[in-house]
Amino acid sequence: MKFLEVGKIINTHGLRGDVKVVAWTDSPEDFEDIPVVYIKKKTGNEKLTVSKIKYQKNNLIVKFKEINDINEAEKYKGLIIYADRDDLWELEDGVYYIADLIGLDVYDESGKIGVIADVFNTGANDIYDVKRDGKKNLLLPVIDDVVKEIDIENGRVTVHVMEGLDE
DSSP: OOOOEEEEEEEETTTTTEEEEEEEESGGGGGGGGOEEEEEEETTTEEEEEEEEETTTEEEEETTOOOOSSSHHHTTTTTTEEEEGGSSSSOOOOOOOHHHHHHEEETTTEEEEEEEEEEEOOSHHHHHHOTTTTTTTEEOOOOOTEEEEEEETTTTEEEEOTTTOOO
16 A cells, blocks of 8 residues: 555644644545545554534534544644545646645756755645755745646656746
8 A cells, every 4th residue: 555645633623533634635635535545653554434524614523434423533633634546536638736845856958957845825826946056945936837748657857947946
C-alpha cells in the first residue's frame, strides 16, 4: 500500500467518540469518498472505518466505527490521517498529488535550478517552493506563464522564471 496524507485529527467532539478533522483534500467533501483511513503508530498502521461525516465551518466531524467514546478519541488528537492511494479517486489531467510533486527536479531554459521542496496552496493558485544549492529558495506560482510542463514519470518540471520572481 502507498499512503497519502489526507488530514489531521485536531480535537474530540462530543462524548461518543467523534473527532474534529482538518481535511487536506482539495475539498472537504472529497473526504466522503474515502471508505477507510489509517493512523500510523509505532506498533503499525491502525485502520479506521469512516461511518459518518458532518461539516463544521472548515472542518469535518468524523465518526469512526472503531472509536466509541471521548476517552478513546483523546488518544487520536494530533495524529495525521492517511489513505491508501488505491482508495482515492482518479485525478483530472493536469492535477497532481503534492506527494508526487515533492522531490521533482525543476528546470528552466538554462538547466536544472533546483528541487520542489514543498507546495503551498494560497487559494488563487499553488506555489512551488524550489530548494536551490547555494541560494535561497525560489517561490514559483503555479500558473501557465511559469510552469510549462510537469513530467511525473521522468521526475521533472519545466518552468519559465519570469522577471522579478528571482529577486
